[in-house]
Amino acid sequence: ISAPNEFDVMFKLEVPRIQVEEYSDTGAYYFVKFKRNPKANPLIRFVEEEILSASKMLLKFRKIIKEEIKNIGETDVSVEKKKPGSPAVTLLIRKPEEISVDIILALESKSSWPASTQEGLPVQSWLGTKVRNKLRQEPFYLVPKHAKEGNVFQEETWRLSFSHIEKNILNNHGTSKTCCETDGVKCCRKDCLKLMKHLLEQLKKNFKDRKEMDKFCSYHVKTAFFHMCSRNPLDSYWDPRDLSLCFDDCVTYFLQCLRIEILEHYFIPKFNLFSQDKIDKTSKEFLSKKIEYERNNGFPIFGKF
Structure with a gap:
């Protein structure tokens, strides 16, 4: 706001035919499973006991970005240390000026939004019921954000994200x-x-x-x-x-x-x-x-x- 030096980039990965299971009545955190597990599914290596592992995918995502950073010649870019529970891989760019970029891995699902969102997005009297219905037909996203129980993170959960809808609302x-x-x-x-x-x-x-x-x-x-x-x-x-x-x-x-x-x-x-x-x-x-x-x-x- 005061100086535009922080940016978020969502890295979308379309995942067909997934089912989500709500974690501990939170409404926001979910386990992700595939409805079918064909051998051709490239994400099969991240599946553990039928659950798509958020921590494994985030680790691999981080590794890929770190490798790519080595190929950037002219700009001073480094990957910041992993923050516990954060779904982002943060790049620090020092030249020509210092900015940080959060790259967030996001699974894109074109299924109906989960039941916990049924009463949410209360825009009826503001933007109208038609707009609300149209927005709810958009995909929803899941980011590898771990649910926290006490001081422990549940590392295999994904959290719902509606940042694309928020952006849409702000623009209209x-x-x-x-x-x-x-x-x-x-x-x-x-x-x-x-x-x-x-x-x-x-x-x-x-x-x-x-x-x-x-x-x-x-x-x-x-x-x-x-x-x-x-x-x-x-x-x-x-x-x-x-x-x-x-x-x-x-x-x-x-x-x-x-x-x-x-x-x-x-x-x-x-x-x-x-x-x-x-x-x-x-x-x-x-x-x-x-x-x-x-x-x-x-x-x-x-x-x-």
């Missing part, structure tokens, strides 16, 4: 189809999201030595923002002249989510991103206090860096 975000087009009326939705992301980004930077900030990420802000769009569907609410009011409303909603310890995943309602087992109460209270301080003092952190 208005009640009126011409919102923010060249000749259309402008709104401040994207500016609110940028400010929310920037706020969290700067707080994480400012308190990088505090473990309370470790669990928070821009996806939490993005999810809260989407819920705000569903709650306030009309373009007139997001008038650019009311940017400060809209931003304040977004901050208020995010603080409320922290306080009640509930932030529903936008696509998987039963998956609570702020549940006690994911982020402890102390961390949520710490972030709340920091955001409250910023709001009460006119966001001094925005001018700090």
Whole structure:
């Protein structure tokens, strides 16, 4: 947001005829199996006891990228150390300027979305039922993100990803189809999201030595923002002249989510991103206090860096 130096690239792998089995009633994590296991299936070597191994595939994916990096001559590129539980292979490019690129392996499935998403994507009053039905006909993705139980990762699980739908919504975000087009009326939705992301980004930077900030990420802000769009569907609410009011409303909603310890995943309602087992109460209270301080003092952190 402040400087475009982090990028995500999804590496899609189409997998025909898979079945997914929900892991431990999470709604978000799944074991992946093939409906048939023909010998010709090139992924058969990653199957263990009928389950497609997320850890084995991620290991191989990482190895391939590391080998390819050796062939890049003119740019200074290195692969960052693996982060526990992360589905990404992160490249650090140092020249001509420093940027990091997350390459994420994603299985693409053209089957119906899993049952846990049935009540999710609440865009009916905002983008309309037709749009929702059309979006739900898009493929869904599974990334090798391991479910965490206590301090242990379940290394064979895959997590649902709807980043392509999120991108689609952000690009076509208005009640009126011409919102923010060249000749259309402008709104401040994207500016609110940028400010929310920037706020969290700067707080994480400012308190990088505090473990309370470790669990928070821009996806939490993005999810809260989407819920705000569903709650306030009309373009007139997001008038650019009311940017400060809209931003304040977004901050208020995010603080409320922290306080009640509930932030529903936008696509998987039963998956609570702020549940006690994911982020402890102390961390949520710490972030709340920091955001409250910023709001009460006119966001001094925005001018700090």
